[in-house]
Amino acid sequence: MTSADAPADTGLLSPVRAGTAVEEATGDAAYVRALLAAEVALVRAQASLGHAPAGAAAAIASAAAGAARFDARSLAVRARSGGNPVIPLVADLTAAVAEEAPEAAAHVHRGATSQDILDTATMLVASEALRLILADLDRTAAALARTAAGHRDTPMAGRTLTQHAVPTTFGLKAAGWRSLILDASARLTAVRSSLPAQLGGAAGTLAAFSAFAHSGSPEPRPDASVPDASFSGSAATRDTGARLVEAYATETGLAAPALPWHSLRTPVADLGGALAFASGALGKLAADVLLLSRTEIGELSEGTGGSSSAMPHKANPARAVLIAATARQVPALAGILYGSLVAEDERPPGAWHAEWQPLREALRGVGGAADAAAALAEGLRVHPGRMRENLGITGGLIASERLVAALSDMIGRTGARAAVTSAAVRAVRDGTELHEALRQEPALADVLSDDRLRALTDPAGYTGSSGILVDRALRRPNAPS
Numbered sequence: 001m002t003s004a005d006a007p008a009d010t011g012l013l014s015p016v017r018a019g020t021a022v023e024e025a026t027g028d029a030a031y032v033r034a035l036l037a038a039e040v041a042l043v044r045a046q047a048s049l050g051h052a053p054a055g056a057a058a059a060i061a062s063a064a065a066g067a068a069r070f071d072a073r074s075l076a077v078r079a080r081s082g083g084n085p086v087i088p089l090v091a092d093l094t095a096a097v098a099e100e101a102p103e104a105a106a107h108v109h110r111g112a113t114s115q116d117i118l119d120t121a122t123m124l125v126a127s128e129a130l131r132l133i134l135a136d137l138d139r140t141a142a143a144l145a146r147t148a149a150g151h152r153d154t155p156m157a158g159r160t161l162t163q164h165a166v167p168t169t170f171g172l173k174a175a176g177w178r179s180l181i182l183d184a185s186a187r188l189t190a191v192r193s194s195l196p197a198q199l200g201g202a203a204g205t206l207a208a209f210s211a212f213a214h215s216g217s218p219e220p221r222p223d224a225s226v227p228d229a230s231f232s233g234s235a236a237t238r239d240t241g242a243r244l245v246e247a248y249a250t251e252t253g254l255a256a257p258a259l260p261w262h263s264l265r266t267p268v269a270d271l272g273g274a275l276a277f278a279s280g281a282l283g284k285l286a287a288d289v290l291l292l293s294r295t296e297i298g299e300l301s302e303g304t305g306g307s308s309s310a311m312p313h314k315a316n317p318a319r320a321v322l323i324a325a326t327a328r329q330v331p332a333l334a335g336i337l338y339g340s341l342v343a344e345d346e347r348p349p350g351a352w353h354a355e356w357q358p359l360r361e362a363l364r365g366v367g368g369a370a371d372a373a374a375a376l377a378e379g380l381r382v383h384p385g386r387m388r389e390n391l392g393i394t395g396g397l398i399a400s401e402r403l404v405a406a407l408s409d410m411i412g413r414t415g416a417r418a419a420v421t422s423a424a425v426r427a428v429r430d431g432t433e434l435h436e437a438l439r440q441e442p443a444l445a446d447v448l449s450d451d452r453l454r455a456l457t458d459p460a461g462y463t464g465s466s467g468i469l470v471d472r473a474l475r476r477p478n479a480p481s
Contacts, residue, residue, distance in 0.1 A: 014364065016322040022367025025128045026360050028072035034121035035089055036064040041120070041251035042199075043107050048247050051213040051240075052107045059101035060108055063093060083353065086114035111201055111208035115262050115347060119198035122359065123254050126271060129363040130192040133278070136370035137185045140285075141478050143377035144178035147171075152470045155460040156299060156387035157398060164398045167391060167459040169466040170299075170382060173288065175473035180281035181373075182476060187274040196267055197249040200260025203346040206241025213240050263343035268355055272337030275362045276330050282369045283327025286320040289376065293317045298386045303379025319372040326369040333358040333365070388460070396434030396457030397424055403438070403456050410447050419443045433457070 011018030024030065040061045046052035070092055078088035090109045098105040109117070151170040158168035201208045249256035261267060292300040302317045336358040343351040391398060400420050407416035423437035430437070435453040438444055448456070455461060 014368070016326050016372060017364040017368030020368050020371045021132045022129050022364055022371070025132060026125055026363050026367070028076075029067070030125055030128075031085075031121060032070050032072050032075070032089070033067050034124040035086060035117055036067055036070065036093065037124060038117045038120040038252065039090070039093060039109060040064050041197075041248060042109070042112055042117075045244055045247035045251045046107070046110070046209075046213075048251075049213070049240075049243060051209070051244070052110070053104070055101070056104035056107040059104035060093070060097055063096040063100065066096070069096065082114075084114045084118060086117045090114075090117075111212050112199070113202050113262075113347070115352060116198050116200060118356075119261070120248075120252060120254065122356070123195040123197065123267070124252065126359070126363060127192055127195050127254070129367055130188055133363075133367050133370045134185055134188055134192070136367075136374045137181055137188070137278070138478060139374035140282075140370065140377045141178050141181045141185065143374070143380075144174050144181065144285075145474055145478065147377070147380060147382070148174040148178060148470050148474060151382060151384070152467050153463070154382070154384045154387060155391060155463055157391050157459070164394055166401055166464075167398060167462050169463050169470070170384070170387060171470045172463075172466040175470045177285045177288070177377075179473055179476070180284055182478070184274075184278035184281040187277055191271050191274045194255050194267070195271070196257040196261065197245070197252045197254040198257070198261060199245050199248050200262055201241075204260035204262050206244070206260070209244050210240040213244075262347045262352070263345060265337075265341050265343055265351075265355070268359060269338050269341055272334035272359065272362060275366045276334035278366050279327045279330035279362075279369060282323050282366070282373050285373060285376070286323035286327065286369075289320040289380070290317055290324060293320070297390065299383055299390065301381045301383070302376060303381055319376040323369045323372050323376070326365040330362050330365050333362040337362075391459040394434075395427055395432065396459070397427065398459050399457045399462050400424055400434070402462040403434075406456050407444070407447070411443055415443055 011023060017023045040057075043052050043057045043060050047054050047057040070089060075085045075088050075092075079085040082088070094105050094108045097108055148171045151174060154170040155167050156170050156173070158165045199209075200206060246256050257267075289300055289302070291297065293302065302319055337355055340348075340351040340355050403420045404413070404416045407419065410416070411419065419438070419441045423434060423441050426432070426440065427434045427437040435450070435457045438448075438453055438457075439450070
């Protein structure tokens with residue numbers, strides 16, 4: 001099978017990420033570029049400390065620049081023999097360097113282990129994906145801020161356990177969505193700023209880097225039977241690896257880890273947790289939009305709905321559907337990443353390998369959902385008339401809490417609750433308005449005028465501190481601090 005004929009994941013079953021910038025940033029080609037960038041960063045770091053010739057670093061960078069020559073499908077197939085794609089990549093990169101600068105070929109991947117390169121590449125891919133995700137979350141939050149401000153005092157039914165509860169405002173609901181989006185953005189920003197490079201060598205001791213760094217020393221190599229402080233633990237030798245980690249982190253633009261984290265998977269687990277939270281925050285927005293855009297509710301609709309293959313009249317809330325689907329998948333993917341914290345020894349068999357695809361799918365899912373959410377929030381259509389209409393479908397019952405409070409000062413709390421409960425039962429039974437049923441309550445005779453009863457049962461007059469809460473929420477800056 002040729003590369004052109006090779007099977008490809010085109011996103012056919014993952015439309016939430018198909019065609020998005022995050023899909024491209026996490027694709028196989030992007031991973032190959034990141035792997036090559038990690039290899040180039042390593043030799044440049046070594047050259048900056050005098051552990052490799054500058055010419056070797058330049059030659060390796062030149063060979064890696066032709067990323068198109070490194071076929072992802074071929075790397076994948078050959079990875080089956082060694083268990084990861086870095087092994088065949090190093091072979092291909094070494095051969096490419098040898099063609100142009102044979103003396104530089106020995107400096108490819110020198111001292112590193114495959115996990116150093118793949119972990120570092122993964123952090124590079126994640127950093128770019130998070131940059132795109134954060135931009136879309138910012139768009140979403142900005143659109144929701146405008147919506148919340150514009151509908152600060154738009155009354156609607158508050159619903160608890162699927163039923164009408166008390167009135168609220170749509171502005172307060174939109175402000176709540178925005179608050180979750182900002183929470184997600186803050187978590188992802190914190191994670192992104194701490195994504196570390198990985199460098200430890202075969203078992204996390206950095207020993208090979210020190211050995212190679214001193215192999216060109218004019219001093220004689222120690223005899224196996226004669227201990228030599230310069231190789232067995234002098235301060236200078238011990239510091240070689242640590243200084244290289246700092247230089248490597250600088251070259252990659254990632255954080256410098258305190259320890260190699262081959263089997264200490266905090267960075268991946270934290271990333272998975274933040275992605276799961278973000279998917280849930282986006283999912284809350286989608287869940288509410290899906291509920292409120294139901295035909296029989298009709299309080300919201302997507303700016304451009306999706307079509308149906310069978311029913312021409314439909315305008316489905318397609319973006320919300322895709323976001324909701326993602327919110328159900330990412331926590332499970334994060335669970336795999338948390339499970340990989342149980343990583344045996346200094347480099348784990350299987351736990352590390354189990355992370356690769358779930359992490360990429362989590363990045364892609366959240367990236368696609370954030371892209372969809374930005375478009376959803378910017379184009380969301382709000383129908384205040386329908387909100388007001390739905391407020392009235394219980395004939396004032398949604399304001400019963402207010403009535404009990406208002407009547408308590410006149411006939412006592414116990415009497416007020418009994419009178420309102422009795423009237424509510426009668427209103428439901430007879431299909432009348434609550435204020436009409438209240439007029440029939442003996443305990444309320446001559447207590448309140450008809451106009452006052454009508455006012456107290458008007459849901460729009462009982463939204464509490466909603467407006468003040470919206471104002472408070474909108475004082476939170478759009479970008480995380």
